[in-house]
Amino acid sequence: MSHIPGVRQAQKQKTRQALLDAALELLEGQSLSSLGLREVTRAAGVAPTAFYRHFRSIADLGVALVEEALGSLHPTIRTTVSTTGDGEERIARALELIAGHVDAYPAHVRFIARERHGGVRPVREAIHRQLGLFTAEVGEALAKDPVSAGWSEEDVLMLAQLYVDLMLGTASLLLEAPASEPGARERVSRMAARQMRLIGIGRTHWLDRPGGDR
Amino acid sequence: MSHIPGVRQAQKQKTRQALLDAALELLEGQSLSSLGLREVTRAAGVAPTAFYRHFRSIADLGVALVEEALGSLHPTIRTTVSTTGDGEERIARALELIAGHVDAYPAHVRFIARERHGGVRPVREAIHRQLGLFTAEVGEALAKDPVSAGWSEEDVLMLAQLYVDLMLGTASLLLEAPASEPGARERVSRMAARQMRLIGIGRTHWLDRPGGDR
């Protein structure tokens, strides 16, 4: 049995993390589909052959990056979306969360936005799986609101999807907002806030429309 | 002066188109950032060096693909979005347009969705420029609706952006809906229709909210 990590395991994890970090940094200027194994090991400071001790291929490393980038987000999402307060407060809090995350993990955000529709199938699929989990979680939180009384599960999910897509889109726009012009970020945030507001309004009146409970 | 095309020009255009077509096909399984010049010329049936008679680099070819994929869409967008009819009719028409376009030009749609956040800056920028034009056009059409009376220009644009993003997202989902399961496409369409409906409801009540005309 191997319970306590041990020096060997710890060193292995360190190398693995060095590979992930190096890859993520190299991905700021290219897509995963053009990332080279030697390029990664060179940046990580290990021999090319060491790569195979951790991943079977670059695609495999990409899937690990998806877990790293999105796996840890679940608790944050949950606490934020299930927070109390009226619509405006929630919108402000969600936008703060997004902006904070973009500042703290810009490379992760870029990676997800880029590879969501990227050229490496297993990575694309891993991202869609994780985003599907997020949508389900957001949907659960939304369902608990009084406004959601009488909503079908499908409708709750379509609303959750709208929010999740908007959040990811906003994160990506914030990332591209040039640091040279500080107004750019505020403009993106204001726009996103309005879109959330409009969706919120659509939400409160969803069941008003003719045949609304069908 | 060279007015009438001439045999030479016509042949040149043909080769250029062969390069674009070959590239687009090769891009179904990878990102532009990993597409090779020799790969493209081989698929197009010309010598590698012929490439330089048409493009300075793969990035340059990518920008040309953006024009090809999005440039021709403007008239279609315009006629569809400015069509008459009530909300439901418009939604159905928009979804038909999207589905039709995805069927007619799947590789173009995939290319735009993939490279919108892809690893090649000039291509990303070209796509954003074109999507900005679409947003402006959709905004103009929306502004003509009676519902838009009293709306600020900024609000009209944020609504247009919401629609444009939703359309592109839907197109991408339709593309990935497996042909093996025909219900998948319908499910995507129904979901998108609901989202459009909800946004439309938010739109009609936009000015109702407290301080709505601020």
Added chain:
DNA sequence: TGTACATCAGTGAACGCGCGTTCACTGATGTAC
């Protein structure tokens, strides 16, 4: 605690291969007279 052996993360040389780019070229098309 000490010793003898097993494990295995990381190494370094070697391989064949396809890459992007250069260069001088060819021969069909275009132009001037």
Added chain:
DNA sequence: TGTACATCAGTGAACGCGCGTTCACTGATGTAC
């Protein structure tokens, strides 16, 4: 219309280079007794 010259899209050889993958290896860490 015919001729002589210019243009230029596409060719094919050549280059140096970095790629992914294989293999036998080394030496520190782990394990059994």
